[in-house]
Amino acid sequence: MPVTEKSVKEVYTALLPQTMVVADLGCSSGPNALVFVSNVINAIAEHSRNDFNQLFRSLEQFKRSAEMDRNGDTLPPYYVSGLPDSYYVRLFPRQSVHLFHSSYCLHWRSQVPEGLEGKREVYLNGENMYIAKNTPPSVVKLFQEQFRKDFSLFLRLRHEELAFGGQMVLTFLGRKDEDVYSGDLNHLFGLLSQSLQSLVVEGLVEEEKVSSFNLPAYGPSVGDVTALVKESGAFEIAHIKLFEQNWDP
Known part of the structure; x- marks a missing residue:
């Protein structure tokens, strides 16, 4: 079953077929073929289940919850739409949105910084996936x-x-x-880098793959954010505040 599930997921991911055709070339005289088909369907359902799909499956529950919170009062007319695209492209008509909200997203970049791989495949960030104490200033700048x-x-x-x-x-x-070498992300991703290195030592992961792996992320300071907002000339900051998280469970 694990081999079948792996094959199903690889085919589904690679081809993303609108309709997936599965053929069982067996000689079952009982329910064996149906068990196989059931496994395939479940593997696809599990793999294709993501936050976006789950969000829209939750709309009916959201509507009931909102109505209960209003204690029978009528809700204002509304509708919900989804736009499966990157927030680094235009998504909405000009001057059509009154409130934007983004939670735990904007530290992710649109791509891994270009230039991290030097000549003859020399990986400039070494065994790090993010900014660490031994990351060269030139890489930090990228x-x-x-x-x-x-x-x-x-x-x-x-x-x-x-x-x-x-x-x-x-x-x-x-x-x-303002120290770009310190911060929760530096510490967290530093631990992940060490974990990957341990897998290299055990021979479970290729060293070149780890050396070439960098995260498309950056944790800015309040100063970084403030400077870019002012530079844009498009917005005024009404409120900006730093919240500290406790990573210790």
């Missing part, structure tokens, strides 16, 4: 430039889509001081 490029683009796109007088509420991971 991460910072990717953040500057992405966040500036995000602000410009949302400014075009936001109605006059509208607002945005944005929450994302960052760092509490």
